[in-house]
Amino acid sequence: MSRINRTKLLDRQHDRRDAKLFIVATEGEVTERQYFGMFHSTKIKVEVLATGDDHKSAPQYVLDRLNDFNEKYDLNDDDMLWLVFDVDRWSPKNLSLVCREAKQKNYHLAISNPCFEVWLCLHFADLDPLDKSCQDFKARLKILLGSYNSSKLNLSLYEPKIADAVARAKQLHSTAIQNWPPTSGTHVYRLVEILLQSLNK
Numbered sequence: 001m002s003r004i005n006r007t008k009l010l011d012r013q014h015d016r017r018d019a020k021l022f023i024v025a026t027e028g029e030v031t032e033r034q035y036f037g038m039f040h041s042t043k044i045k046v047e048v049l050a051t052g053d054d055h056k057s058a059p060q061y062v063l064d065r066l067n068d069f070n071e072k073y074d075l076n077d078d079d080m081l082w083l084v085f086d087v088d089r090w091s092p093k094n095l096s097l098v099c100r101e102a103k104q105k106n107y108h109l110a111i112s113n114p115c116f117e118v119w120l121c122l123h124f125a126d127l128d129p130l131d132k133s134c135q136d137f138k139a140r141l142k143i144l145l146g147s148y149n150s151s152k153l154n155l156s157l158y159e160p161k162i163a164d165a166v167a168r169a170k171q172l173h174s175t176a177i178q179n180w181p182p183t184s185g186t187h188v189y190r191l192v193e194i195l196l197q198s199l200n201k
Contacts, residue, residue: 003071003072003073003074004072004073004074005073005074006021006073006074006075006076006079008073009021009045009047009073010045013040013042018043019042019043019044019045020043020044020045020076020078020079020080020198021044021045021047021075021076021079021080022039022044022045022046022047022079022080022082022191022194022195022198023047023049023066023069023070023075023079023080023081023082024036024046024047024048024049024082024084024110024191025048025049025062025063025065025066025069025081025082025083025084026048026049026050026051026062026084026085027051027057027059027062027084027085027086027116028050028051028057028116028150029050029051029057030050030150030151031116031120031150031151031153032048032050032084032116033048033050034152034153034155035116035120035153035155035158036048037155038155038158038159038162039192039195039199041199043198043199043201044195044198044199046195047069049062049065049066049069057085058090058094059083059085059090059094059095059098060094060097060098062083062084062085062098063083063098063101063102063107066081066083066102066107067105069081070105080108080194081105081106081107081108082107082108082109082110082191083098083102083107083108083109083110083111084110084111084112084116084188084191085111085112086111086112086113086114086115086116086134087111087112087113087114087180087181088113088114088115088133088134095111095179095180096179099111099179099180108190108191109179109180109187109190110186110187110188110189110190110191111179111180111181111186111187112180112181112185112186112187112188113180113181113182113183113184113185113186114132114133114134114137114184115134115137116186116188117134117137117138117140117141117150118137118184118185118186119165119169119186119188119189120137120141120153120158121137121140121141121144122164122165122168122169122186123157123158123161123162123164123165124144124145124161124164125144126168127168127172127184127185128140129184131184132184138150145157162192162196163196165189165192166189166192166193166196169185169186169187169188169189170189170193172184172185172186173185173186173187176190
């Protein structure tokens, strides 16, 4: 079966010939889709493959979604495919297998420990060493912002502080060797940094 041309993913707002595609498969259903929706321009399109109503959010399912998409569409060499998921509920063995397969396929990893809310916290402050669990980081966001609803992000609060989040996350875990942060932190900055570079070209 022939693959679908990538331009089908672009609309009139994009430069259909030169726009770069970022395909981002996520563990979450809503939060990540909202967040990456901030990165829109004529130059790039972020296509988020979120977990659906089936709630299949394990890393292997996230990888499967990316594989299915990659087989369906005829992408350019400079389009990028990313996996965005958390370590909080998954075994290191399971995570390692997914990361190995992803790297074999030239996919990129943006993994958070323990969860995506770490990345959101880093927009506003350094991490508190007392925060360990995902619930801790959600509670921290409520303290930092006054309220936090993962289904309804106030993007106007995050957008001006994206560069701060990149700097803080990179300071925590700057090595490119690790598949995921061994302590509280996030590699989402790896994806966001490239998005920012692509927007500013």
